[in-house]
Amino acid sequence: METASLPAPQEDEYKEQAWAKTSAEGKIEPIFIARPNVQENSVKFEMLYAGICHTDVHFGENILGSTSYPFVPGHELMGKVTEVGAKVTKVKVGDNVGVGCFIDACLECPRCKDGDEQYCDKGMTGTYGGDKKHGHVGGNQTTKTCGGYSGSNVVHEHFVCKIPDEIPAENAAPILCAGITMYDPLRHWGATAGKKMSIGIIGIGGLGTMGIKLAKALGHDVYAISTSASKEALAKEKGATHFVVSSNAESMTANAGKCDLILNTVSADHDLNTYMPLLAKSGTLVQMGLVTKPHPVNQLPLMFNRQKIAGSLIGGIAATQECLDLCAKHKIWPDCQVIEANQIDWAWEQLKTSNKDGLRFVIDVKKSLANDSFIAK
Amino acid sequence: METASLPAPQEDEYKEQAWAKTSAEGKIEPIFIARPNVQENSVKFEMLYAGICHTDVHFGENILGSTSYPFVPGHELMGKVTEVGAKVTKVKVGDNVGVGCFIDACLECPRCKDGDEQYCDKGMTGTYGGDKKHGHVGGNQTTKTCGGYSGSNVVHEHFVCKIPDEIPAENAAPILCAGITMYDPLRHWGATAGKKMSIGIIGIGGLGTMGIKLAKALGHDVYAISTSASKEALAKEKGATHFVVSSNAESMTANAGKCDLILNTVSADHDLNTYMPLLAKSGTLVQMGLVTKPHPVNQLPLMFNRQKIAGSLIGGIAATQECLDLCAKHKIWPDCQVIEANQIDWAWEQLKTSNKDGLRFVIDVKKSLANDSFIAK
Numbered sequence: 198m199e200t201a202s203l204p205a206p207q208e209d210e211y212k213e214q215a216w217a218k219t220s221a222e223g224k225i226e227p228i229f230i231a232r233p234n235v236q237e238n239s240v241k242f243e244m245l246y247a248g249i250c251h252t253d254v255h256f257g258e259n260i261l262g263s264t265s266y267p268f269v270p271g272h273e274l275m276g277k278v279t280e281v282g283a284k285v286t287k288v289k290v291g292d293n294v295g296v297g298c299f300i301d302a303c304l305e306c307p308r309c310k311d312g313d314e315q316y317c318d319k320g321m322t323g324t325y326g327g328d329k330k331h332g333h334v335g336g337n338q339t340t341k342t343c344g345g346y347s348g349s350n351v352v353h354e355h356f357v358c359k360i361p362d363e364i365p366a367e368n369a370a371p372i373l374c375a376g377i378t379m380y381d382p383l384r385h386w387g388a389t390a391g392k393k394m395s396i397g398i399i400g401i402g403g404l405g406t407m408g409i410k411l412a413k414a415l416g417h418d419v420y421a422i423s424t425s426a427s428k429e430a431l432a433k434e435k436g437a438t439h440f441v442v443s444s445n446a447e448s449m450t451a452n453a454g455k456c457d458l459i460l461n462t463v464s465a466d467h468d469l470n471t472y473m474p475l476l477a478k479s480g481t482l483v484q485m486g487l488v489t490k491p492h493p494v495n496q497l498p499l500m501f502n503r504q505k506i507a508g509s510l511i512g513g514i515a516a517t518q519e520c521l522d523l524c525a526k527h528k529i530w531p532d533c534q535v536i537e538a539n540q541i542d543w544a545w546e547q548l549k550t551s552n553k554d555g556l557r558f559v560i561d562v563k564k565s566l567a568n569d570s571f572i573a574k
Numbered sequence: 575m576e577t578a579s580l581p582a583p584q585e586d587e588y589k590e591q592a593w594a595k596t597s598a599e600g601k602i603e604p605i606f607i608a609r610p611n612v613q614e615n616s617v618k619f620e621m622l623y624a625g626i627c628h629t630d631v632h633f634g635e636n637i638l639g640s641t642s643y644p645f646v647p648g649h650e651l652m653g654k655v656t657e658v659g660a661k662v663t664k665v666k667v668g669d670n671v672g673v674g675c676f677i678d679a680c681l682e683c684p685r686c687k688d689g690d691e692q693y694c695d696k697g698m699t700g701t702y703g704g705d706k707k708h709g710h711v712g713g714n715q716t717t718k719t720c721g722g723y724s725g726s727n728v729v730h731e732h733f734v735c736k737i738p739d740e741i742p743a744e745n746a747a748p749i750l751c752a753g754i755t756m757y758d759p760l761r762h763w764g765a766t767a768g769k770k771m772s773i774g775i776i777g778i779g780g781l782g783t784m785g786i787k788l789a790k791a792l793g794h795d796v797y798a799i800s801t802s803a804s805k806e807a808l809a810k811e812k813g814a815t816h817f818v819v820s821s822n823a824e825s826m827t828a829n830a831g832k833c834d835l836i837l838n839t840v841s842a843d844h845d846l847n848t849y850m851p852l853l854a855k856s857g858t859l860v861q862m863g864l865v866t867k868p869h870p871v872n873q874l875p876l877m878f879n880r881q882k883i884a885g886s887l888i889g890g891i892a893a894t895q896e897c898l899d900l901c902a903k904h905k906i907w908p909d910c911q912v913i914e915a916n917q918i919d920w921a922w923e924q925l926k927t928s929n930k931d932g933l934r935f936v937i938d939v940k941k942s943l944a945n946d947s948f949i950a951k
Contacts, residue, residue, distance in 0.1 A: 308855055316855040316880055318831075385880070454695075478685055478693040481882070484873050493868035496861050499885025503693055503762070505858070506883045508876025 203267055203340060206231035210336040214572050215347035216538045216565075217267040221259040225541040227573040228267055230343045233336030233351050237282040240357050242294050246535075247345035248273025248370035249558040251403075251464055254545045255487050256326060264326060271345025272298040272324040273559075275360060275370035285354045293360035295521065297373035298511045300324050300342060300356045301331040312513040314356075345370075346538065348566055358518045361525035368530035371403065371557040372521055374511060375531050379408035379460060380520035381512025382483045386458050388415050395420060397459035397475055399443070401428040401435075404462040404485070406555035407531050409435040411520070414527040420456055422475065431555055443471055456480060460509075466490040469506065473498060481505040531557045538565035580644055580717060583608035587713040591949050592724035593915045593942075594644040598636040602918040604950040605644055607720045610713030610728050614659040617734050619671050623912075624722035625650025625747035626935040628780075628841055631922045632864050633703060641703060648722025648937075649675040649701040652737060652747035662731045670737035672898065674750035675888045677701050677719060677733045678708045689890040691733075722747075723915065725943055735895045738902035745907035748780065748934040749898055751888060752908050756785035756837060757897035758889025759860045763835050765792050772797060774836035774852055776820070778805040781839040781862070783932035784908050786812040788897075791904040797833055799852065808932055820848055833857060837886075843867040846883065850875060858882040908934045915942035 206212050210231040217228040235241045253270035255261065274296040278288050288294055301322035302314035309317050322331060325344030333353035334342065360369045379398075388394055397420040398408040405421070412419045413436030421432030422441040429440040439455070442448040453474050461472060464486030470493065476482055484506065494506060512520070524530050534556045536544055544558040566572060583589050587608040594605040612618045630647035632638065651673040655665050665671055678699035679691040686694050699708060702721030710730035711719065737746045756775075765771055774797040775785040782798070789796045790813030797816040798809030806817040816832070819825040830851050838849060841863030847870065853859055861883065871883060889897070901907050911933045913921055921935040943949060 313856065313880070316878075318855065478695065479690065484876060486873075487877075488873045491870035491872050494871040494883065495868050496863075496865045496885060499861060499883070500864075500887045501693075501885070503690070503884065503886055506871065506876070507881065508873060508878070509880055510877045 203228070203230050203343070204337060207337050209234050213348045214566055215269045215343055216541060217269045217346070218257045219267045221257070221264070225538070227571055228269070229573045230269060230347060231336060231340070232349060233334060235280050235282050235351055236335045237284045238333070239282050239335065239351050239353050240278055240285055240288055240294065241280040241349060241351045242276030242278045243349050244274060244276045244345060244347055244562040246275040246367050246370045247271045247347070247560045247562055248374065249541065249544050249548070249560065250374050251548045252487065254548055257545070260487070260489070265341055268326060269343035269346055270325055271347065273370040273373045273375070274324070274345035274350060275366060275373070276349070279349070287354040288357060288359060293362070293366065293369070295358045295360050295369055295373045296324060296345070296350065296352050296356060297358070297377060297517055298324055299327070300352045301327070301329070301333045303331050304355065312515040314513045315511050346541065346560060348562060356514060358514065358521055361521060363525035363528060364521065364530055367535055367559055367561070368533050370559050371407070371531040371533060372524055373517065375404050375407045375557055376411070376524060377512040377517045377520050378404060378485060379411050380523070381516050382460055382485070382509040383411060383415065384516055384519070385509070386481050386483065388412065388417060388458065393417060394457045395455055395477070397422050397456035398437070398462070399459060399472060400462035401432050402462065402555050403531060403557040406431070406435045408460050408462065409437050410529040411523070414523060414529055420452065420475070422459070422472070435555070441475065449474060454478070459483065460485060462486060464488060468492065470495065473504070476502070476504050478502045479504070481507055483507045483509045485509050533557050533559045535559050535561050537561060537568060539568065539571040580605070580607050580720070581714060584714050586611050590725050591943060592646045592720055593918060594646045594723070595634045596644045598634070598641070602915070604948055605646070606950045607646060607724060608713060608717070609726065610711060612657050612659050612728055613712045614661045615710070616659050616712065616728050616730050617655055617662055617665055617671065618657040618726060618728045619653030619655045620726050621651060621653045621722060621724055621939040623652045623744050623747045624648045624724070624937045624939055625751065626918065626921050626925070626937065627751050628925045629864065631925055634922070637864070637866070642718055645703065646720035646723055647702055648724065650747040650750045650752070651701070651722035651727060652743060652750070653726070656726070664731040665734060665736060670739070670743065670746070672735045672737050672746055672750045673701060673722070673727065673729050673733060674735070674754060674894055675701055676704070677729045678704070678706070678710045680708050681732065689892040691890045692888050723918070723937060725939060733891060735891065735898055738898060740902040740905060741898065741907055744912050744936055744938070745910050747936055748784070748908040748910060749901055750894065752781050752784045752934055753788070753901060754889040754894045754897050755781060755862060756788050757900070758893050759837055759862070759886040760788060760792065761889070761893055761896070762886070763858050763860065765789065765794060765835065770794060771834040772832055772854070774799050774818070774833035775839070776836060776849060777839035778809050779839065779932050780908060780934040783808070783812045785837050785839065786814050787906040788900070791900060791906055797829065797852070799836070799849065812932070818852065826851060831855070836860065837862060839863055841865060845869065847872065850881070853879070853881050855879045856881070858884055860884045860886045862886050910934050910936045912936050912938050914938060914945060916945065916948040
């Protein structure tokens with residue numbers, strides 16, 4: 198039986214296997230998608246691993262109301278180059294490469310020129326569900342982009358990063374989202390400037406443990422912050438020097454004003470005023486989860502302490518390469534659990550209920566494609 | 575008739591005239607206060623002018639619940655040095671000097687060492703209502719500090735700034751609060767780094783017009799932002815290059831995303847989401863009014879634009895001197911209306927109702943002391 202599918206490939210496209218949600222409520226299904234053929238500046242790679250991010254779940258379940266179906270998730274792509282366009286200089290056939298949350302941007306606005314393509318004034322084109330409006334994505338321009346839960350992809354070389362050999366293939370994919378999501382705010386708020394800081398990481402899941410490792414590798418004191426005392430051993434194993442239980446008044450008092458910078462990975466509704474007392478004067482609290490409920494923010498503590506509440510979203514291409522290189526140098530990478538495509542629904546459920554071990558789930562794409570009972574026909 | 579008074583001077587103090595509130599509801603009254611005698615590191619100055627700040631009204635009416643009475647307001651002090659301690663090197667007798675919102679801090683914590691004494695980890699000692707806990711304020715250590723609505727003061731030289739000769743005496747006082755309140759966030763968020771920025775100033779009152787002048791003097795494009803279209807001529811006269819009416823949807827749309835930095839001087843309750851659309855990506859909105867009602871803050875726009883909401887409170891001593899020197903160089907200063915002490919109640923009422931001309935009220939202290947009907951006896 199033919200499963201649900203997107204438009205058939207045009208003549209400048211090829212047909213590829215993928216795994217998709219065909220409705221907000223439905224399960225993940227095998228599907229055929231169309232990918233653009235290689236153009237002069239683009240890179241084709243076979244997918245080896247595709248990471249699973251909590252954001253995939255948010256979009257898959259349409260919590261922002263903007264998802265169109267069929268929807269192919271996945272914005273942590275790791276693969277091996279199989280073909281390059283005539284003008285490509287960044288990578289060559291056989292290289293290990295990675296692609297993160299976006300595959301196009303205008304490359305001309307002040308944000309793009311500053312290397313912050315994720316904040317492109319014209320809007321980045323997401324790796325999935327994105328509009329092909331900037332001209333660097335080939336193929337059918339009327340369709341949305343399809344993500345990494347798939348057999349291959351073709352991406353303009355600007356948006357491709359090189360995966361250093363030191364990083365195991367199965368651990369590389371989540372660096373493209375979980376890693377850069379934590380690295381870019383560290384970089385933006387001074388943690389790569391060489392001065393030792395005290396850095397708080399709220400939420401000891403997939404993002405949080407990666408944040409602990411990166412902040413530690415950069416030489417900082419790391420305060421792991423969790424509602425649950427049971428995360429202490431995990432956080433300290435990953436490199437945290439201090440552990441704060443945010444639901445414990447004594448622990449909060451003992452650590453009041455300690456953190457120059459706090460990265461908050463919590464994506465469930467929460468009260469950020471819980472965490473403000475941990476900030477040092479002149480400190481910044483960076484919110485990075487897709488929280489939709491407004492926060493009540495008190496102005497006087499902000500004023501009397503010159504504190505800042507900020508948001509941050511992934512990172513630009515140059516910063517992503519920096520992050521990959523830092524990971525290679527310090528031999529740090531996300532802790533991953535490798536699964537097959539037929540376990541995606543299960544993995545999403547784990548992310549929704551708890552992620553007690555701080556693991557990122559990664560789909561072994563080649564193994565999944567070899568499973569004849571869960572591919573499109 | 576003897577009016578309400580604070581404790582009589584100790585032997586290391588002298589008796590001085592001042593004007594005070596003796597209750598939240600009462601009017602300003604003449605009063606005697608005690609000031610510390612000069613110590614080896616302190617500077618005594620006769621008060622020439624004392625500026626009136628909206629914050630005086632807030633504390634005078636006890637809106638934060640922390641005011642103790644009798645309360646002598648005034649944290650914009652301009653005077654002429656009449657005596658210096660043996661170890662003073664910063665100023666000499668006859669110099670014009672200024673003192674702003676605080677007269678002591680620990681001078682040892684990281685904040686103080688960075689020149690941000692206003693964020694002292696142990697808490698700055700306010701020029702009025704402050705506790706003498708750091709040891710640089712002499713006299714009776716059990717009394718609160720008394721502000722600038724007074725005939726003279728004695729302050730440790732660290733907390734005294736020099737008033738350049740180019741600045742008229744009657745316009746200098748408000749620079750110590752209104753000026754530095756606007757200058758320090760400009761300096762902290764990059765506006766003194768030499769790169770041209772687009773800077774929004776919300777509220778075209780005493781703080782706002784000074785902010786416009788400073789941002790313009792630093793070479794930036796200035797967006798004056800007001801709920802009232804009637805402020806346009808005033809804002810442009812002070813140096814604004816653009817004018818935005820925040821209550822007008824068309825004006826807001828036309829200026830969406832224009833400002834790299836917005837300084838919000840509004841001290842009445844307001845919705846800061848009104849102003850967020852004017853911020854450029856990666857921009858910062860700085861709140862600087864004593865607003866007590868929490869703001870509902872939406873996290874997603876912060877994340878998708880790497881925007882920041884911050885607070886800022888006056889500035890440190892080195893920054894204040896920089897601000898005074900910049901004002902002297904560009905011949906810019908607050909627009910002032912000089913009054914006498916018996917007009918303070920009237921001036922406070924003006925600040926509470928409207929401040930349509932962006933004027934700062936300044937008390938002519940010497941003239942006020944010569945008015946025999948409104949001094950303590």
